[in-house]
Amino acid sequence: MQSNVDLAILDSKGELLQFFDGFRPTHRQRGESLAAYTAFEVRLASSLLQVKRPAAMPKLELPDLPKGTGIRVMVRLMDDRMVAYQAPVVEVVPLTKEDWKKLAYPQKERRLEARDLKKWLCQVYPSGVMERTNPQTKKVYQIASTEGTLILTPAGGDGAQHYAILRGKVRLTDEGADGFSYDGKLEIVLTYGADQAKALSLRGTFEGIYPRTDRRKNRTRELALQAIFESRPM
Amino acid sequence: MKKVILSAGALLLSANLCTAQNTQAKDIFSRYEDFRPSERELTMYQLDWAESLEVALERAAKESRPIFLIIIHAHYGDIFSGHC
Numbered sequence: 658m659q660s661n662v663d664l665a666i667l668d669s670k671g672e673l674l675q676f677f678d679g680f681r682p683t684h685r686q687r688g689e690s691l692a693a694y695t696a697f698e699v700r701l702a703s704s705l706l707q708v709k710r711p712a713a714m715p716k717l718e719l720p721d722l723p724k725g726t727g728i729r730v731m732v733r734l735m736d737d738r739m740v741a742y743q744a745p746v747v748e749v750v751p752l753t754k755e756d757w758k759k760l761a762y763p764q765k766e767r768r769l770e771a772r773d774l775k776k777w778l779c780q781v782y783p784s785g786v787m788e789r790t791n792p793q794t795k796k797v798y799q800i801a802s803t804e805g806t807l808i809l810t811p812a813g814g815d816g817a818q819h820y821a822i823l824r825g826k827v828r829l830t831d832e833g834a835d836g837f838s839y840d841g842k843l844e845i846v847l848t849y850g851a852d853q854a855k856a857l858s859l860r861g862t863f864e865g866i867y868p869r870t871d872r873r874k875n876r877t878r879e880l881a882l883q884a885i886f887e888s889r890p891m
Numbered sequence: 892m893k894k895v896i897l898s899a900g901a902l903l904l905s906a907n908l909c910t911a912q913n914t915q916a917k918d919i920f921s922r923y924e925d926f927r928p929s930e931r932e933l934t935m936y937q938l939d940w941a942e943s944l945e946v947a948l949e950r951a952a953k954e955s956r957p958i959f960l961i962i963i964h965a966h967y968g969d970i971f972s973g974h975c
Binding site: 661662663664665666667668669670671674679699702703706714715716717718719720731733744745747812813814815820822844845846860861862883884885887 | 913915916919920922923926927928930932933934935936937938939948951952954955956957958959960961962963964
């Protein structure tokens, strides 16, 4: 049976050298892991290639903004049965001056609505897009709303910088007709220069519970959904 | 004297509050570090991804490098960002 993933190797001119099923079940019969099977197939193709081995491993380069400022979001669903969902997804969201103004230093405690931060909070959903897709279009349901009242509180400083903490519960609802939603605790630290209202950097977390339904067994498990947020470029 | 004691008390309270709030900030920074995936967990981003086959073909020709192509027969997913 053919899976829905094919892997192919092309030479530098774009000519096809080899292709193979990403999940051909024969590897199990041979007692191989999926990784070992893939590596074997890649080695077969690489023997046909006249290319030099790179001198060093490439550097880790996370998705980033080519210019401007924004927030990088890393999300993972801690599912011990579908471990692929634990692999982090990294997204980066550009922000405007207006977006940052909402996070300006609070002289005293101030309320903020999660809907005003939807631009980046809406990235908090599991990596497996099959979780929630429109059955007709097969497109992933986007997060339609982020709701909840958050509190932005001054949090002292150390001379050169001062801090504020943004904290609260956020409920995320997708655009599916069944009103599917989940929630979690958002905690963010914002850093500001001395006597400055404009945020210099942001770091924080989201800790939520995601109800994952196994349609075949008609059972729902509550899984930890974790995210981190970090401002870019700082 | 009462004023001085009161002011000193207010300062002390303010300092304690400041420390308490800084502790909260430290706790959040610490949780952020705990939750942030390690370099090993982010290995997928060590691969030199191209956004599309067109970009990959252009770069392969220019840099004399082969292409490893992933074809997903589905209407959804974006392996570039890790959503599959």
